[in-house]
Amino acid sequence: MRLTVIGCGDAFGSGGRLQSTFLLEIGDRKVLLECGATASIGLTRAGVDANAIDTILISHLHGDHFAGVVWMILSAQYLLKRTTPLRVVGPPGIAARYEIIAEALFPGMTKVERRFDLTFDEITPARPFADADLQVAAVEVSHPSGAPSYALRIEGGGHTVGFSGDTEWVDALVQVADGADLFITECCAVDRAAKFHLNWRTIEQNLPRLVARRIMLTHMNPDMLAFAPTIASDRILIAADGMRFEV
């Protein structure tokens, strides 16, 4: 599995980073993990053919993780002339929430006849998502978003990626990271308490329990961005837009 960081910013554009969007390549498959409002910009910047992405996985329905689906579908329809199916997998209510934001931003866009099939699949802890190459499990975390918010555990191509989504510390993250090749975790701040988010001190305290081969910090505020180089190591990776590596 190969990971490309398309965007690893917080919701506010800190450090000039694009919002949460990660490209996972499993063999010939291209899967998007998160789709922040800036996803289409980031994919274009990275030279990724968005039509080759067949599945988009969403941890929770906040704009900086999900709103990019609107522009993905808009560009698929009008610019990229997509014809192949697109599947969006996320928390319960994702189809209705998409309809609300799409119609608010581009009235009428959900009524236009598309040249490609668009499917929204709901994932829950009781109902994981799986297809031929990919298994995705959801674990509920603590981050109000108008729908359940999840950490995700993604297996494909013999590798496993755990992803915290956005959340304050919950012990379930230990299972999400357990034995993973890579655990991607939000790290909003250094030590300031940010409600419903994680800071570095909390992650650091729990490092012995986070048994992933490598841990990548993302979703950083300006203080954390300035501090991050001091903790970077072979095991602790600091996400940066454009970063690309084998998981």
Ligand SMILES: [Zn+2]
């Ligand atoms: Zn959020």
Ligand SMILES: [Zn+2]
């Ligand atoms: Zn966020």
